[in-house]
Amino acid sequence: MDFLNPVLNGFSVVLEPMNLLYCLIGVVIGMLIGVLPGLGPAATIAILLPLTYSVEPVTAIIMLAGIFYGAQYGGTITSVLLRLPGEASSVVTVFDGYQMARQGKAGTALGLAAIGSFIGGTAAIIGLTFLAPVVAGFALDFGPAEYSALALLGILLVATISGGSKAKALIAAAVGLLLATVGRDVFTGESRFTFGSLQLADGIDFVPIAMGLFGLGEILYNLEERHRAAKAPSKVSNVWPSKSDLKYASGAISRGSVLGFFLGILPGGGATIASMASYAMEKKRAKQPERFGKGAPEGVAGPETANNAAATSSFIPLLTLGIPANATMALMFGALLIQGVTPGPQLVEQNPDLFWGVVNSMYIGNILLLIMSLPLVGIFVRILRVRAAILAPITALITLLGAYTINNSMFDVTLVVFFGVLGYLMKKFGFEPGPLVLAFVLGELLESSLRRSLLVFGGDPTGFFTRPISATLLLVFLLVAVLPGVRSMITKRKGTTAAAESAGNGTNQNIKEKV
């Protein structure tokens, strides 16, 4: 009962009309931007951050979370109907989803995706409900040493797991680490890279960086793509899948739920990776893998389930440890900080209403999304007709105004413009802004925790291995760092036997490059 009480209280928080309303607003916005190619959840949350300033923390986070998982539903629609993934996490849905649409089964594909998303999301929330308090139970055991190990692991995973070029991800992460050092050194009071400016004395705030890189940068980048002609969407009919489709899909949905849940928890993981992994897994397991790419229902159901499960479970590391697993979670981190709430092990205990309110809002949000996405698909598709030339200036203006309101500071607006241009250039040259932002957040944590723990240990680095949690984390760090090298050595030795396997990996690689 002790465990259930706060959970039930959380439901009473969600059911307050204000919170229900914001949950609905969140999932509708999420669905809309999911449909709009280009504008992703990270950008939307970055732009809307200042709007949340004036509402209650729990209400704000409920809305932002709704945007995040709502976008996973919306992204599917354009993948299936237009062969145009609305979100990176729906890229693999294109392969079979669009084929299904061409065969006149667009409704089935969308129906399967919605049902899978609902099941995956709900399964992940149940997992979150039970796992999060366990992790948070270790709250007080998490000292500086544990945080240094965790941050180190996080940065490594961000750089190695993220899609696209690894070298470019590393470069972006290094820039993030450098930016994290700007400001007054909290251990000596010495100013670093402030160039004598008091504005920089506290370092660069996370919010302008995120608003610039994700918000303004995305808007600028998308302006270039506005001439890409929109195709007429296929007709949608009969969204309820047939029995045989369900038979194919049910296995994919349950596997996708589990896979997505675990990939979402991993730092650097998240919805995009989960959907790709699920697609690869389904293809490998299938008795007739040649059906994939030609409209296999499990090729839609698996990835769509996995991306929703991952989107939900990536809240676990953020809410329980204060470690954002991906770029969108980094923005949630910023949103919580603006609200004066520090995400971390203490959150469940000190702010049970916020924690359980947000978690339980996801049940409601998923039901709302299921209701919206089955019968209302046609309406959302119409959104695609809004021209970028109208949308872009308005969103840019909202971003800049919002940046000013947070600290009443023109300097922040300048920062947003600067990082907006940087974000645009990064995208143009194939750098993902995600690793930069994550390394920026984790870099601050890494530096201060590392120096703090060395002070506690009296300067003796072996101290990290005397504490069970930090020792385990460092061991995992070593494994992750060394394993790929070892694996490639083994593959080289095996030579011919590896040929078959590398073919399988090849398709995986292809998918990653498209993101």
Added chain:
Amino acid sequence: MMHFPSRRAVLGTASAFTLLALTACGGNVAGGAAAGNSSKYPSGPVTLTVGQAAGGSTDLIARALADGAAKTLGSPMPVVNKPGANGALATKEVAGKPADGQELVLLTASLVTITPLAVSKDEAVNLDDLDIITGLSQDDYVLVASQASGFKSFKDVTGAGRNVTFGTTGVGTGSQLAQTVLFKQANVQGTDVPFDSGKPALTAVLGNQVELATIQLGEAMAQIQAGKVTPLLVFSEERNSFLPDVPSAKEAGYDVPVAQYRAVAAPKGTPQDVKDKLAAAFKDTFKTDAYQEFNKKNLLTPKEISGEEVATQWKDYAAKYKSLVEKYGISLGGNK
């Protein structure tokens, strides 16, 4: 294919835009009127700038004060948060505004008395650039020990005969100054572990990552009452009325009077009658039940002294801390 924005999308974005514009205006509506005739003061809203983020104790004090003073002055007193550099940013900005009493700043003593010991000269705030209107309250620091340390009184610490680890709320804060000076005077070997603020320092004590920490009473009280941390000393000159059983450092025989004081200030050269009017308005606020209840709830000890007294006392403290630090050879950026 036609490319018309749906009416709904345009309406939606437009209303979001309007909302934002309103949010932007809400905070800062300072009257543009120049100094002019002071008998007509106030000639519009009186802005109270806070150098700390919204929701912190300094911000809460500003809001409680502004609520009361706005009624007496008969004009709104919006609180504007401009966090940065411990409040130096906001203070310097207000110091540069016209001295007409329309722009005020909530000043923390540590910024004037302690921070200059840790940062370079041009980052420090000079009290001579400001006219202090009134003192507000005193926020005491308490030294707490973790359960695992086994310390029940400060005698246990001095008698431990080993190196102790202690958490501070950051470099150049009262928490750091109080502990480093105390341990030098008591001949205790200690390692200074700076945290970003009071909360993480307290968490580190709760989790036994450090043995001691000095934090503000308001932040520590809940855990003290729950028996999870043991209060050893308060750093005020007299015992704190909210913790009557805990000895002051002075009683224990140590000369280290450190507390956080707060005051309201205006740019230098504000006309005397404006200052008088403001001081009277604040005095009326101090008398209200709401404000007194606020102080009690936040464990703040009223220290509602005149602006001149604040200036003298803070300058004395600054000189005292400087001589203490020099006497014991302490560098507040101690981990260089």
